Amino acid sequence: MASVDPTRTPEDESKELVEQEYRLIAGQSEHFGWECRLEDVGDYDIVYVKIMKLEGRTFVLRLECDDYARQAPLATFANPKGWDDPQLKDDVQPEFWPTGASYLSPRGKPHPAMCIRGQREYYEDNWHAGWTNPPARQDRIYELVVNIRHAILDLWA
Amino acid sequence: MPEQFEITIVYGTNKPLTVTETATIDTVKLRAMDEFAIPRAEASQYILRAKVDGKEVQLDERLTVEQSKLHPHEKVTLAAGTPYGQR
Numbered sequence: 001m002a003s004v005d006p007t008r009t010p011e012d013e014s015k016e017l018v019e020q021e022y023r024l025i026a027g028q029s030e031h032f033g034w035e036c037r038l039e040d041v042g043d044y045d046i047v048y049v050k051i052m053k054l055e056g057r058t059f060v061l062r063l064e065c066d067d068y069a070r071q072a073p074l075a076t077f078a079n080p081k082g083w084d085d086p087q088l089k090d091d092v093q094p095e096f097w098p099t100g101a102s103y104l105s106p107r108g109k110p111h112p113a114m115c116i117r118g119q120r121e122y123y124e125d126n127w128h129a130g131w132t133n134p135p136a137r138q139d140r141i142y143e144l145v146v147n148i149r150h151a152i153l154d155l156w157a
Numbered sequence: 158m159p160e161q162f163e164i165t166i167v168y169g170t171n172k173p174l175t176v177t178e179t180a181t182i183d184t185v186k187l188r189a190m191d192e193f194a195i196p197r198a199e200a201s202q203y204i205l206r207a208k209v210d211g212k213e214v215q216l217d218e219r220l221t222v223e224q225s226k227l228h229p230h231e232k233v234t235l236a237a238g239t240p241y242g243q244r
Contacts, residue, residue, distance in 0.1 A: 024170070
């Protein structure tokens with residue numbers, strides 16, 4: 001019979017799930033040409049992925065994974081200068097978001113909301129249904145990062 | 158006999174897949190999905206991407222491996238084809 005560790009908290013379990021996904025992301029850094037970092041902020045993890053568009057902008061995708069997988073990660077874009085300057089790593093401004101006509105919607109926010117599954121805003125206010133715990137294969141964090149990368153490469157500037 | 162060689166399918170982890178030059182990309186995708194235990198019924202939700210002539214593109218499923226210019230040991234990404242919402 002499996003024993004239950006009484007010292008393990010829901011936050012520990014959440015971080016373990018995020019760290020499993022992070023290992024997949026980190027393992028494909030060379031293939032996808034991205035850089036990534038994981039930050040443990042106590043109760044949850046934040047995943048940062050630097051995605052460079054060839055001959056274009058550099059984006060730092062910031063995934064706040066509080067209460068994962070009960071809810072999807074909050075995906076934002078942080079100041080690319082924060083990759084080298086820790087004081088700016090959580091500087092999230094609309095100007096750091098990608099631009100484009102496809103699958104980016106204002107949704108009454110200062111930044112465009114990404115119409116891509118697997119991130120919190122996609123499901124907010126019943127914009128779309130479908131988030132489950134555990135997440136469907138297509139909604140896991142690794143897939144989200146791959147899908148956002150492809151949108152940046154193919155659709156966005 | 159058409160030439161056979163091994164490519165690497167990337168879907169979180171990497172898995173080798175032996176392909177023939179005459180196989181269509183559609184067939185390669187289905188076999189790649191099998192490797193990762195993704196039901197074939199979900200085939201329309203997935204695509205293959207690879208670097209062709211130095212540029213990363215979605216592979217045309219009607220073309221063959223040879224026509225797609227895939228080469229031995231090439232890494233081919235299995236990814237969602239429709240991760241976007243409908244509204």
